Amino acid sequence: AxxxxxxxxxxxxxxxxxxxxxxxxxYGGTVNLFxxxxxxxxxxxxxxxxxxxxxxxxxxxxxxxxxxxxxxxxNLRKPSVQWSDTAxxxxxxxxxxxxxxxxxxxxxxxxxxx
Amino acid sequence: xxxxxxxxxxxxxxxxxxVKIECRSLDFQATTMFWYRQFPKQxxxxxxxxxxxxxxxxxQGVEKDKFLINHASLTLSTLTVTSAHPEDSSFYIxxxxxxxxxxxxxxTGELFFGEGSRLTVL
Numbered sequence: 320a321x322x323x324x325x326x327x328x329x330x331x332x333x334x335x336x337x338x339x340x341x342x343x344x345x346y347g348g349t350v351n352l353f354x355x356x357x358x359x360x361x362x363x364x365x366x367x368x369x370x371x372x373x374x375x376x377x378x379x380x381x382x383x384x385x386x387x388x389x390x391x392x393x394n395l396r397k398p399s400v401q402w403s404d405t406a407x408x409x410x411x412x413x414x415x416x417x418x419x420x421x422x423x424x425x426x427x428x429x430x431x432x433x
Numbered sequence: 434x435x436x437x438x439x440x441x442x443x444x445x446x447x448x449x450x451x452v453k454i455e456c457r458s459l460d461f462q463a464t465t466m467f468w469y470r471q472f473p474k475q476x477x478x479x480x481x482x483x484x485x486x487x488x489x490x491x492x493q494g495v496e497k498d499k500f501l502i503n504h505a506s507l508t509l510s511t512l513t514v515t516s517a518h519p520e521d522s523s524f525y526i527x528x529x530x531x532x533x534x535x536x537x538x539x540x541t542g543e544l545f546f547g548e549g550s551r552l553t554v555l
Contacts (some may be wrong), residue, residue, distance in 0.1 A: 411479070
């Protein structure tokens, strides 16, 4: 069975600070990896995804994530956070193949202060 | 992007009553929808996969008779919490995956989520 671990439960940063949120997964085969974001009072929405190719993927709003297969990791990064990045961030993994289920991590609450 | 909408956004009910939550895909047809449950400060847990025209597939540990899922059309799935109890209080979220080629998006497994429905059972 696949699982996802997010180590940071609550992160507080000042504006302009750099961000890195950890995500590790366990799965025995090829995976598809996702980061979703949930802004206060809004739906979950996709931030970025990795399926194949360049392990460094870029998403919306200046976010990027790097897939390191040897470490089973897919950490989310942003060089300079903004107050508007305050949200809950979820890492998710799915075994490659359309029938596979999406498994979420426990989420990381990011709070950006002015 | 594709839009998924849930109704109601929040509901309060008495213990022992049943509550129905609707999930609609507004601008695409979804043969498959997913129902998740989220406890405070915890992750989204997949409850079941709703299949249009057939029975839902439930995850281990989810009671089929308690959480009734009906996917009667390509744009609507409903979750009915029967004989609700306080421990059923939670945030229920549905999601759906658009078919290949919608708005130029490949079927890469991206799910679109509803806004969630908060259930409080007194």
